[in-house]
């Protein structure tokens with residue numbers, strides 16, 4: 001099933017034409033297919049079968065309220081990494097008992113908010129963090145539920161900037177230091193260690209590294225429980241990748257089999273934290289061509305989206321499929337284009353030497369697989385208002401984040417008193 005069909009020669013998202021959306025909100029804009037999200041979620045849950053699993057959607061992939069609620073309606077919990085995300089999850093209706101709080105640098109104020117909300121667990125990554133959490137909980141006369149995030153020292157075979165499970169990464173507690181860690185943790189009155197967690201990285205497409213990580217995690221779980229720790233849950237993290245091009249998507253059935261095999265007989269509840277897998281292929285960033293420039297060496301299509309809207313190509317060398325909204329004949333001649341944004345940075349590039357049918361000014365292009373780590377990573381660099389977001393379901397759509405206007409963008413700044421009433425001279429500097 002495709003969620004992005006060409007109908008009457010124009011690209012659609014589900015039943016809605018991208019031309020209509022462009023006319024409604026202007027370009028660039030993000031649009032998401034609710035059906036694609038729902039299908040990804042149900043396929044994930046179906047693969048897990050009868051495993052005792054809670055699926056906690058990792059908000060950082062796409063934290064729009066409408067997206068979170070789409071998953072919450074299907075029964076999902078949430079994996080949050082900041083107080084802001086915690087508040088977003090609660091506001092979207094995710095039950096607190098299905099929220100896990102991850103991240104290496106939680107602040108005491110964030111811990112307090114999460115304790116008050118009554119979340120399922122804090123995934124703790126260091127002793128100082130555990131001590132801080134214990135203090136915060138004690139002050140409230142509470143005991144915080146904790147899962148220790150283990151660094152399994154496994155190479156997730158993904159991009160270095162999204163690899164998190166190696167000993168040299170900042171994440172998790174090293175297995176060799178775990179016993180010493182637990183000796184210190186035993187005396188902390190404000191925490192109860194109820195689980196273990198891993199998260200080896202993102203955009204993992206070869207599922208084999210999961211086997212090593214989960215084996216180590218399950219082995220530790222049994223060992224610690226036998227030693228008397230009241231463990232109940234294993235948090236398997238997220239990271240399952242998607243197909244950005246015609247390469248193979250990770251085999252979700254094999255992933256589930258690996259989970260089943262490595263946790264068989266352990267007797268614990270399981271938590272999963274998929275982010276990208278649920279939203280990545282559910283989104284398009286739609287942009288309009290402003291100019292086509294023929295350089296001596298290259299042909300540039302300069303579009304109205306930029307690296308402030310989608311940073312993945314710049315940050316991770318990510319490859320995104322780019323489809324013209326106008327359908328072209330299968331045998332239409334193709335020429336290589338560099339698809340670039342208007343920002344004053346050489347790295348403001350979406351694609352290099354991409355073969356496309358002729359691109360002309362005003363042509364709409366859809367940058368595919370941008371539902372995860374797209375809008376959430378956007379900024380207003382170059383004073384560009386962030387792109388609006390639209391959620392589509394069948395023939396319906398709704399603007400789920402409007403474009404802010406320039407007054408709002410500029411109005412966030414404040415002048416200090418000493419600059420306030422002094423008029424600004426329009427004379428050239430030094431003019432009499």
Ligand SMILES: *Cc1c(COP(=O)(O)O)cnc(C)c1O
Pocket residue numbers: 058060061079102103199201202203237238239240273274275276277372
């Ligand atoms: C980022 C993150 C996730 C989600 O990663 P995806 O690759 O989007 O699935 C899950 N858990 C933790 C702890 C994370 O940091």
